[in-house]
Amino acid sequence: MIVVMVACGSEDEAQHIARLLVEAHLAACVNIIPIRSLFEWDGKIEDQSERLLLIKSMKSRFDQIRDMVKANHSYELPEITAMDIASASEEYADWIKTVCGLGK
Template sequence: MVIVTTATEAEALSLANQLVAEYLAACVQILPIQSIYRWQGAIHCDPEWQLLIKTRFALFDQVRDRLLALHSYEVPEIIALPLIAGSSAYLNWVKEQTQEPSGG
């Protein structure tokens, strides 16, 4: 699972649609969140939208590169968390809905 945040719901929807359309994600869930963080020496508190991207581990580099190309943030949060277990039916569905990773 890859986690990304955006400043607007519109950007979150755009990124999610692009990743699913390109078979880089099987599903993207979008949640409103509140973030408190330090940026350029100041503490900020802003609403954001969090994307939970369900994809194959082997596609992380492609997902990351696509997000970096499309994202509006100078330094977007793009992190991957391992799924250590899940129902085989769901995990198979994720695999079926995503492309085979491209080599190199």
């Protein structure tokens, strides 16, 4: 199981990408969280309001998630990072596998 993080520039973009991922069974659940990001871009420090997607999925789905995000994201270089989940309740992990089409 993994959680993929993607920062989006707007609520609309975040909802669009989240819905695509869930409808395609690439994610079992996507949380959309308002965040503020500070980063360097083109030699300048940027300070922006964004939406962070926390995408709950399986490691075997990462490449498809990455490709779908890239195809639908407005940023030239979107953040697409993933963390392995070391532990989860068995029931929750089974639900993620089932929703993502990987069975139990």
